[in-house]
Amino acid sequence: MRNNRFFGREDFLSSLRTEFEKSLITADNPRLVSVIIHGLGGFGKSSIAVEFMYRHLQTFPVILFFYADRQDKLDIQFVQLARLLGFASDDTEIVKSREMTLYWIAHLGNCPSLRFKEIEMLIMIDVNWLIIFDNADDVSLLTQYWPSSAHGSIIITSRNSFTGKGSFAGQGIKLVPFDENEGAEFLLSFLDIFPDISPADKDAAKLISKQFDGLALGLCQAGHFMRNKACLPTKFLDLYPQNCGEIQRLKIPGYTKSVADVWEMSLSILPQDSRDFLDLLAVLDPDSIPIKLFQQYGHNSPFSAFLQDTMRYMKATEALVDQSLIEINLRDETISLHRFFQDSTFQQLKGKKERFEEVFFGITTMINSAIPQDDYLSMKHHDIWDAVETFLAHAEILLGRCSEGIPPLATNALLDLFCKIAG
Ligand SMILES: Nc1ncnc2c1ncn2[C@@H]1O[C@H](COP(=O)(O)OP(=O)(O)OP(=O)(O)O)[C@@H](O)[C@H]1O
Ligand SMILES: [Mg+2]
Secondary structure: OOOOOOOOOHHHHHHHHHHHHOOOOOOOOOOEEEEEEEOOOOOOHHHHHHHHHHHOOOOOOEEEEEEOOOHHHHHHHHHHHHHHOOOOOOOOOHHHHHHHHHHHHHOOOOOOOOOOHHHHHHOOOOOOEEEEEEOOOOHHHHHHHOOOOOOEEEEEEEOOOOOOOOOOOOEEEEOOOOOHHHHHHHHHHHHOOOOOOOHHHHHHHHHHHHHOOOOHHHHHHHHHHHHHOOOOHHHHHHHHHHHOHHHHHOOOOOOOHHHHHHHHHHHHOOOHHHHHHHHHHOOOOOOOEEOHHHHHHOOOOOOHHHHHOHHHHHHHHHHHHHOOOOEEEOOOOEEEOOHHHHHHHHHHHHOOHHHHHHHHHHHHHHHHHHOOOOOOOOOOOHHHHHHHHHHHHHHHHHHHHOOOOOOHHHHHHHHHHHHHHHO
16 A cells, blocks of 8 residues: 655665666567665565555556565465466466466466456557565565566565575665654654644654664654654653663564664553554464454454444554554455564563463454355365465464464364364
8 A cells, every 4th residue: 555654765766767667668678677675674665665666557557566475475366366367267276376377477468368358458568567576585485476577577675685696686776774864854744733843853853863773664653653642752752761661672583672662652552452453463464464354253252342342443443553553455455564563562462371372262263253164075165265365374374373382272263273274
């Protein structure tokens, strides 16, 4: 989803534009151009890729955005795309679906067997296309999903630094944090609701920017905190050190301590229902959590009281959105949250055994109810497949979340769930 508050980064966007001009069909000798945007967690790599995509919708009639942090997620997305394009049916194998999709990409412009009306138009003309592989921290995962096209544009975002050698990407763009002034301006852009910002507050904004090392994720979080609590930068500086005691032990690889600090501050002002909700989200795949999981299947979980009360549920999500801890995607009715917020929430949750068990049990029960019961003797019913696909990545993350032992309370529900999936 486009970030309405996208700030700065014009130099990076223009470098991307320059690189990708070489891939366009209007270029002298159009090529396949791939660029990896790399840098630490929370610097704003994905944000730049998404902004680039929205700015160039006219240039690229075909844009494919893939979450590329895990192989199973890439597989599901390729399968779904193959089905959407009419290449694959419900029982086409993953490998076949992937090959068909890659074939389609490689032949965009002259593929004769396309069904969809919109796609048929594409066979008339040669088209520019853009693929984004987002959060591909393990770039080697992309081997199987790399199109062998003569021309086209590919953006990879990754925390892995670009070495040049043995890399998929032809070019690397190393993202750096905002400098002190940019960071301060970014922060102040959240405070446009205040009629006047005093020189002292402008100075404080610079100090905060410095304290956060210009890290977009932390500054964005601080900006939302100030905006929602009507707290100007000078006051924020007063508050900031008081809330950071707990954080030292929360070490999330790839992120700076300042992000953890401001995350703790955001948490401290959340109502209990929002914290509960964040805990539930912490054991799922953070990229696209179906809202229906909570609204339709939350009723027989330990969290049913707030999930069933529409007003409470709305308030809980509103507070999380206000603090920019989650994003709600209304088009496909999903929730997503940044990996950092999820990891931090999970680290805390893991430390509270009973609470973890309750959350784990709650989510397992919900996913279990979301996948209809099948009788294992009959052939699989196709309508179950959609549900399995929707929740497969979530079920796998859930399983990974109990690496230190499955909570006894949830053992049966988890067994039942994986039997359904495996069946
Ligand atoms: N240029 C920007 N303008 C506005 N907000 C930004 C910008 N860059 C980053 N942000 C904010 O910071 C958050 C983190 O950025 P983003 O997810 O792009 O970082 P990332 O480098 O991809 O992190 P990770 O490596 O963890 O995936 C975003 O959700 C967004 O709210
Ligand atoms: Mg990212």
